[in-house]
Amino acid sequence: MNEQEFERLLRICRIKLQDAEREKIKKDIESVLDYFDTIQQIDTGNIAEQYHPIPIDQRLRQDSESAFEDVDLLLANSRTHRFYVVGPKI
């Protein structure tokens, strides 16, 4: 991974690294990706991609309204204005 690709990746992740951390992580990433590549040798033939370790039925619940009692506690985790959560501008 060259410098430009690494920089682009950091931008996508919204991760900012200090110099020392940056050098360390960039160096580790090369060796980890080489290691990841070792699975290319495995012949997976027609095996399907396994998204869950066991088959899970698609269960759906009734789409119905219900009250959440602790609204104050819910909002206490954010800075709020009236009953709106305050966030950065987009």
Next chain:
Amino acid sequence: MNSIEEFYSLDKKPDYAEAFLEDLSELNSRLNAFLNISKISGQNYPFSVKDNICVKNVETTASSKILRAYLPPFNATVVERMLSKNFDFLGKTNMDEFGFGTFGLNSDRVPRNPFNEDYVAGGSSSGAAIATAVLKYHIAIAESTGGSISAPSAFCGVVGFTPTYGAVSRHGLIDYANSLDKIGLMSRSAKDIRHVFDIIKGPDNYDSTCIDIGKRKIPESETQKNTIFLINQINGFLDEDVKSHFSGLVSKLENMGFAIKTIDFSLLDKAIPTYYIISMAEASTNLARYTGFKYGSKNNEFSHDYNSFFTESRSNFGTEAKRRIILGTFVRGASVKSRYYGKALKVRGLLISKMKEILKQGFILSPTMPILTPKIEDANSLTPMQNYGLDILTIPPNLSGFPHVSFPYDYDKGLPMGAQLISDHFNDYSLLDFVENWENAFEYKFKYNLGSV
């Protein structure tokens, strides 16, 4: 009698709870098992909760700075079920940040092994294992993604049970990797685990991936219950000391009447890269929700544009979390997705079918960890690759969702050693039967027994 029944038959002094909490608080200042401790009555059996599981109005951070001060407005289903059966919530236990670690060292407060404080307690459910090893009457609600229950259980000499994927509701769990996360238990006996597993398992309307293992269970044959397979390829990864202790365990099991067989499993070492690709890919999406205004620590620089606000807030992640977000984002990239993530999902399918062939005929047994308990300073100097490699024995059942249990089987220079037994999907209780049987002939040793009367 299990320890839960024993606890209720104790003749406790009026100041039992107060004295207990004082002792625990003092010991905790050295071992860092708990991130917070709650007041308990002393009348009900106590349970602890790993810090990535929500307890209403109790700070829940998954050991991350980014979630500091987060107060969940609800209880996780597993917590709700424990409280409904009159267990007392004792506190939140320490862990590697978001579960990212094998030794517990990715936490601001370094957890220490209760048998010798210079050594690691294991991770990521480090606090749960320490608490179990120091408290006479207590059960820990822990969580495993790639070995986070087995590893610390082995290093702290307790029983660590990871059920079949989906057996316990994950509603209220702070996700690391959705297709791998499993809530499980730690205790000083298989009997207590059976008692509490019966309470917490089972379908939940709040988690569509939660299943009824009883409905899926296929009856086991006597041969399956009495046969233990040892994987040939494991030998190449074990320390000599571990090999020698483990062969002692195998002889004992042979004497107990188990048929011991060896078998090849050539894909063993490929489970690690497969696991890390899937877990990092999933972690990188799960951690995208931490933006600095919705949960936990706040970035109040609202004049910044969204991207700089988001980027600034995320500097609160630790180094390992950043590494996993970066790698996980990379392997999901459009140009390499089929090469890494897609391929890993296929290899997982292959690994499951190969392991299932073996598990239909019996258990798989191995040491839980390939090394003796390392000193904290030695574990700190490992590279990420060396670290990931040490998960070789705990990753295969976790990646494949097979139930497994780590149980103490020996001690080396005063430090406990654990072995890990794996069973087929939905055969969770066969593991507890096995450990209960093993416990009849094994004497647990603990340095602390807080809560004794």
